[in-house]
Amino acid sequence: MKKFVYIVTDRNRASLHVGMSADLIKTLDFYKQMPSLFFDHAQQLTRLVYFEEFKTESQALSRFKLISRFTRMQKERLVRSCNPDWIDLTIGLDFEHITMNRPIPTQVKMPLTIMS
Known part of the structure; x- marks a missing residue:
C-alpha cells in the first residue's frame, strides 16, 4: 500500500505542516472540511504544496x-x-482521482466528417 509524506x-x-498519510485525497479533504481544527481560521491549511509517494x-x-526536523528554510x-x-x-490529484474512478467507455464513436 502506498504512503505519502506531504x-x-x-x-x-x-504555516508549513508536514504530514504522513495512506490516502492523500481523504486527508486533504479532512483539512478542507475541518480547517480550524489545528490552527485558527486565518491559517487554514488547505494548500498541498509538496508530496512524496513511498x-x-x-x-x-x-x-x-x-x-519534520527541517527548519522552515529547509522546508x-x-x-x-x-x-x-x-x-x-490538490487540483492535479483530484483530477487523477476522478479520472481513475470514472468508467472507461467500451466503445468510442467517432464523428463523421464530410469533406467538400
Whole structure:
C-alpha cells in the first residue's frame, strides 16, 4: 500500500505542516472540511504544496521524521525544488482521482466528417 509524506500550507504561506498519510485525497479533504481544527481560521491549511509517494510505511515514516526536523528554510527549499510557484497540487490529484474512478467507455464513436 502506498504512503505519502506531504507539506500543506495556508494561503499566505505562514504555516508549513508536514504530514504522513495512506490516502492523500481523504486527508486533504479532512483539512478542507475541518480547517480550524489545528490552527485558527486565518491559517487554514488547505494548500498541498509538496508530496512524496513511498511503497512502504517504514520508508515514509523515515522521510516524515527527517522532514519534520527541517527548519522552515529547509522546508521552503524542498517545496521550491519541485514547486517553485507554490501551486496547490490538490487540483492535479483530484483530477487523477476522478479520472481513475470514472468508467472507461467500451466503445468510442467517432464523428463523421464530410469533406467538400
